[in-house]
Amino acid sequence: MTGRRGQADLLTAALLVGVALTIGAAMVAYFTAATSTYREEISIANLLAYEASNTFINIVSYDSRSLNLWLVLKRLDGGSSNFFIAVDNSTSYLPCTQISYYNPRYDEDGVLCNSTDECPTSATVYLGPLSKVYVLWEGTLVDFLSYARASEYPTAEPMYVCSVANVCQLEDSTGLCGRVTLVRIALPKAVPAVRVYLVTLIGGSPYVFGVYEVLLQ
């Protein structure tokens, strides 16, 4: 009788340990997945914060006659990676053919962008809907379409993200990049304002980390 009772206790103990291990394993799996998502979001947020504090943009000039807007871009961390930007002209996003950058290596006469060599057109790195572009907003990553709606930015599809080569890559310079990259935006018509969105690519998806607005009138 005692032997049977002992067997039953052992069985109960084994069963309870099994249940505990199963619940534990499930919890481990769930929390691992949850924390890795949060960590990923945190690392994206950190990356965007880093990019935002290390990318500098400034207006040089706007010529209302030729409708050319000149800007400077610079990485403050001394990196020479390319810049990714999107530009809106208050109603829609400009295609990358409208955006070119100055390559001083091919400028022989000192006149900026009077030949195509010294002013290559930016390359399109993303062409698609605004909903597939992300932005950090109010503490969470949201799609850019919602953000643009809330901020009264243009929502006309599609969005173009253009790659502007860093001048230090064009010049084959070594060491930290201490130079600035000149960008020319050729506006198709006179507009009241232009916004430049600073973008980075994470896992192939574009993330907006900064907006620079230039009032032209």
Place this chain on the structure above:
Amino acid sequence: MRRGLSSTVVMLVFLAILTSLVVPLLLQLQSSYVTRLLEGLPEAGVGAARLSAHAVTGELGGVANYSVSDGVVENLTIVVRNWSGREVPVEAVLAYVTCGGTSRLLALERSISLSPRSELWRFYTREVLSGFCPDMISVDAVYLLTSEGAVVPLNVVKPAVVALPPPTGGERREAGLARAVELIPLPVKPSDTVWSPLSLLGKYFTVATLDSASNPTRVDSSTPLMRGSWTLSRELSGVTIAVENQRVYNVWLGYDPLNSSRYNIMISARGISLRFGGTSEAPCGTSQYVRVLVYGFTSEDSRGILSLGGRWVKSPSNNVANYTFLDSQRRDTLYLRGRAERVLVYCRAPGSTTGYEPYVMLLATSPRSGAGVLFTTIDRTYGFYNSRNDYTAELLDSSLRPLALVYRALPISNKNYTAVSITLNYRFHDNEGSDALGTSVDLPVIFVGLVDEFGNVYSYRSYNFRELTRYEDTYPPVAQAQSSVVFIPLPPSDTGERTFYVFIAFQDPYFYSVNNVYLDDLDFTLLIESFTVILFT
């Protein structure tokens, strides 16, 4: 008792395993949240322009000063001061300049360094500046772009008085407190390309168009455009040319503004045969319409410049329409032989649009005057309200976008001047025999007025067709001299300083419409002999 004890042990083991698994996970999750909350997420909308600490605005500054001679920037001086106590690397010194009719961004200096508490002086002569662009009219803005990304605008001192060369023909009048500046006739120098009228005009004026062909509000930087197609078939320089008794429709003849013993001639014909040197050719074939533009012509024949129907022309008529509609009644043939500095042959071609080049020629109507501007859309003959004007609809030319010329070298500020008078002398001749009755609507041909520094039209006067046609006779062709004075008061200077520029624009606004078959199909000739601004202080 033992049974109860063993159950408790089992429960304790179970709870120990569960707690050891779950609690660290919960703590880790909690710490992740805390980390994230403490991060202080970047506000993406604020933008990345946070380099104010790096920007050295206030410590850097300077002045750019330039002078103008003959309508071209003579020299440019730049002084840059670095007041800071550290060395400032400069990426470039950028300058926005106006070259001809377009603006350009120049890198005057690249990759230089400014020593602490120092001044950098740079002096650019006309020769150096011509390396950037040959016809620099003005320096509009100069920026210092530091390697840190700061953009420091320099104070540009513009020439206070525009030193225009004394006009070849007229004279500058100084009457009381007024000052007169003659913009047309254009002063012409031996190095100027008279055969390229738009680029020569672009040396003094910004060549542009208007935002509206009937009621302009802005000067637009688009290229002026004609409806009607010509292609440049031949362009020869320093050539002997002969036209040996060929049927032609129209000849416009004037003095070469470079040399009054030479002549500029525009010929319109069909399938004309020309002799260049020893070879005879029909540059546009035997049936195509053609425009021949001859510059700097010297006749080899002592009897005169050219012969029309056997009658020799010894000097150009000041009635610029005097040699038009040659084929209409008398069927005069053209004979000329001599040397030309430049010959351009345009052939009528399929297509829809072209520039103003085939329609415009610079010439003088008296041996002493500078270059007037001739614009003609007439190709063949005249008609009436119930017939085709230029013989065939194929030859009907009109403007898609007017040609506007803005004189940028004379900024007129309301601080210095109270009013402006613009005087215009011109000749007009059209091929609409019914004059005003040949049109269904009255449209503007010439505009004269002021634009502000942003290109907005401040005030203008338009010259409509029905006004212009009153003072001409279609046949026999007579283009009477007409003139007008446009008085424009400037806004008082206490309402804020504003700068204005004089502009003139012209166009052929009439295009054949299907609904009124023979109305509105006119073409015309316009010669702008003089365009002068009088400034009242």
